[in-house]
Amino acid sequence: MDTKTIYARLNKVFRDVFDDDEITVGPKTTANDIEDWDSLEHITLMSAVQREFKVKFTMGEIASMKNVGEMADIIAARAK
């Protein structure tokens, strides 16, 4: 899966989860950039992203992701 597709699909998930059609995510996007992205919403986001790409993140991956770019890298490496 190419990077462009991954970001397009990630963007859709973010818009659904945060119910905000203005969101556009990029590699450097972090929780600080999105108002509602707190620790509780993060759980929902992880669940929705895993469902979208049919992947399961390990605990270690979830704990160490620093931005959307790192999330996309894991997806690129694992998603079929």
Add this chain to the structure above:
Amino acid sequence: MKELEFPFDSEYIIKKRKSLRRALLADGSTRLKKKIAVLGGSTTNDIVVYLDLFLLNHGIEAEFYQSEYGQYWQDAMFPGEELLSFAPDIVYIHTTNRNILNYPTTADTKEQVDALFEGEYDKFRQMWEKISDTYHCPIIQNNFEMPFYRLMGNKDCSDYRGRSNFLTRLNDRFYAYADSHEGFYINDINFISASYGLKAWSDPSYWNMYKYAMCVEAIPEFSANLSNIIKSVFGKNKKALALDLDNTLWGGVVGDDGVDGIQIGQETGVAQSYYEFQSYVKSLKSLGVILTVCSKNDYENAIAGLNHPEGALHPDDFIIIKANWENKDRNIIETAAELNIMTDAIVFADDNPAEREIVRAQVNGVSVPAMDGVENYIINIDRNGYFEVTNFSADDLKRNEMYKANAERAAQQASFADYGEYLRSLEMTGIIDDFIPVYLQRITQLTNKSNQFNVTTKRYTATEMEEVFNSDEYIRLYGKLIDKFGDNGVVSVVIGHKNGAVLDMDLWIMSCRVLKRDMELAMLDRLVERSRAAGIEKIRGYYYPTAKNKMVKELYGSFGFDKVSEDDEGNTVWELDITGYEPKNHVINVVDNSAVEN
């Protein structure tokens, strides 16, 4: 909302939770407002998010209080100002096997484990009693799900030192408490976790990362199950199941295949599946669910199919059989009218998706479960919790008989020229008197179910009703109506509170199945008689309009009360000076509690 009905897509709900909520709030329906305190032994945020969605879908708009993380016990035993002033309508305790403080170890003796067991149980019991004493409201308590690993393997379930064994014992003790305490309900997470799949459910990463006691993807199913208890307690259960026939109650089309050609009974796997479904439907009837038929068929063919010797259901299991070529939405609306229930109290089961779509679109509030594949029929009806049992009264068992007798009365009415003559021919006896314990549950249930003949739409929990029952501030009456066709059970409840020489009416309700029988007049006669005996000179009635209670807008006026005020919203106040009151009922023979059997 289709997205929130079983079988739903949990992951879709998770992703769309915000837009689903917006859509529910914008649908223009009026909802009951309730306050729910959630006391958690683990993170409860998402549980509340989805509970909120499912309750909105059931017609309840809830306000929530959540205890601080893991503080369920402290919050219950030593409540802070916030919880006390919140004054919950229901308290839900969300504990799981992660909250057991002391599990047995393999070194423990039987006596030591018994002591641990009593200690754990006692902690819960104290908490329930404290909550009950403080808030006088229903309590919902999780049972325990099984642990995700078994130290001793299979022996873990039978050995007194096993965690599975210990949790099973606790569950049994919880059930005994539930069985002996009204207004205390178990949320069966042991079932829901097993149904979901215990391995996926208890994925420990969710506990270790987020302190959720189950995986996040399981929470919608969890909350849906919990919402069923709550909506049932607040009177939002369905009352009737309207069933299609061909390919719903049997395989094949009776009009084409003939009675001998339809699939029902023990001959084939398909026939057995339909038989199993018929048996399930028959069991629903014994819970008090009203059964009706709604089928596009010639009437004779429908009856012939229902008379199939291998079937579990028969024509007389149904109160109304609509087998014709009218549109189904029309038949459902007529069914509701004939049963005197609202269309939102009906569940419509049909294998044909096109028929389901029409009924869903045209009939206000009707529930239409997905019925795809006979092997899924039972679970799709069952899991939606339409008929969730919280309070089970003797009247529920007899409801079908009563509706059947109603149909017979209607047939007889046609043969009388004069309505008064008809009423006298029914040979009615009304037991009208102060509440007695044997009927308290039914009385409470009636206050939560009656929407149409209900002037104030005041709801009572079991605990609140007990307070009314035990106080001498009130004049209370229940009315039970018996006629030559059968016993209608407790059908009316009237409650007023004394205010000097005035009686202020809190509640006046009656079941619509006894409309136009002069039962309300018999109740009024008795109310006046009891009021006089208590030194009351004037009765003051209140009417608060809702979407459903238009039929009683002029009730007090019809009784001869004078309207003394009306506000912009249509709330009215009425008064009646009872000094010169003459009895109005002339058709019902009224007796008192001494007539109650046993």
